[in-house]
Amino acid sequence: MSFDLHKGNGVTIVKGLGLSRDCRFIFDPPYGNGKYETDKELPMDFYRWLIDNFQTVAFFGYPEKLISICVRIQAIPIEWVTWNPSNKSGARAKEFLPMESECIAIFGKIHNPDKLFRKRPNDNTYKNIAKAQGLNPLLSRLGDVWNDASPGMAFNHHLRQHPNEKPVSLMTKLVTLCSNEGDTIVDPTMGSGTTGEASLLLGRSFIGCEVVSEHFETASKRVQSAALSPSFYTLPNNRLHLDVGDSPAQQALFTPEADTAEGKLPAPAPRR
Numbered sequence: 001m002s003f004d005l006h007k008g009n010g011v012t013i014v015k016g017l018g019l020s021r022d023c024r025f026i027f028d029p030p031y032g033n034g035k036y037e038t039d040k041e042l043p044m045d046f047y048r049w050l051i052d053n054f055q056t057v058a059f060f061g062y063p064e065k066l067i068s069i070c071v072r073i074q075a076i077p078i079e080w081v082t083w084n085p086s087n088k089s090g091a092r093a094k095e096f097l098p099m100e101s102e103c104i105a106i107f108g109k110i111h112n113p114d115k116l117f118r119k120r121p122n123d124n125t126y127k128n129i130a131k132a133q134g135l136n137p138l139l140s141r142l143g144d145v146w147n148d149a150s151p152g153m154a155f156n157h158h159l160r161q162h163p164n165e166k167p168v169s170l171m172t173k174l175v176t177l178c179s180n181e182g183d184t185i186v187d188p189t190m191g192s193g194t195t196g197e198a199s200l201l202l203g204r205s206f207i208g209c210e211v212v213s214e215h216f217e218t219a220s221k222r223v224q225s226a227a228l229s230p231s232f233y234t235l236p237n238n239r240l241h242l243d244v245g246d247s248p249a250q251q252a253l254f255t256p257e258a259d260t261a262e263g264k265l266p267a268p269a270p271r272r
């Protein structure tokens, strides 16, 4: 699998690369709060251009930010994931642990949802609810929650490679959801290169851009090293979670778990 890294403005660089429609964009754009020099919102016409021209587009943001982008570019995501880090904590732990959840809006084509999302209510149930309310049935799709721990926190703070670094485990799920082996993943704002690392570990090619030299150097090292590493990644089975809600009414919305006649999980193997 190949990689191609560019130092500079990802918006202009990717527009000039003549990329094929088959590319999948996965990125974690600057928050746009002006907290550091490059923390400026990407142009809305860039988001719209991506959605109009590429197979799959997925990007991170706080919920209010993502909703604001969706309204401005007039696009409805096909999927919505909440990343709620398992090591999230309150304001007092600010310096050591993540405080907030972020979300991921996904547009276009997805793969492997059965493996990556918890079992969902029968689609028609929610499609019918949407229709009854005069809503677009696309809105009937439910998102999921992924709980991967934020990297380099607390006692590992010295290992953090970027202020907004995402966990590799989270990015491997997202890459798996957005692509097949052999596809090309593009991250125009790659930071420390987590998307690139996950992509190469999963047998995808990667194109990445970063405007800050220090982050570009970090990303280059990570991506090069991932390109040389064998992948030991196996897909998580989110369907092992059976926390579908307690009430019988909620339970009734869910079809029985896989494969067994009574909808029960298979008996555990005897212990030796």
Ligand SMILES: C[S@@+](CC[C@H](N)C(=O)[O-])C[C@H]1O[C@@H](n2cnc3c(N)ncnc32)[C@H](O)[C@@H]1O
Pocket: 008, 009, 010, 011, 028, 029, 030, 031, 038, 039, 040, 162, 164, 165, 166, 188, 189, 190, 191, 192, 193, 194, 195, 209, 210, 211, 212, 215
């Ligand atoms: C939220 S961070 C990405 C962090 C990344 N997900 C990681 O795991 O390290 C956004 C990055 O985009 C970079 N950036 C901001 N505007 C950019 C632009 N127009 N082109 C390329 N990079 C940009 C910032 O310097 C920052 O490193």
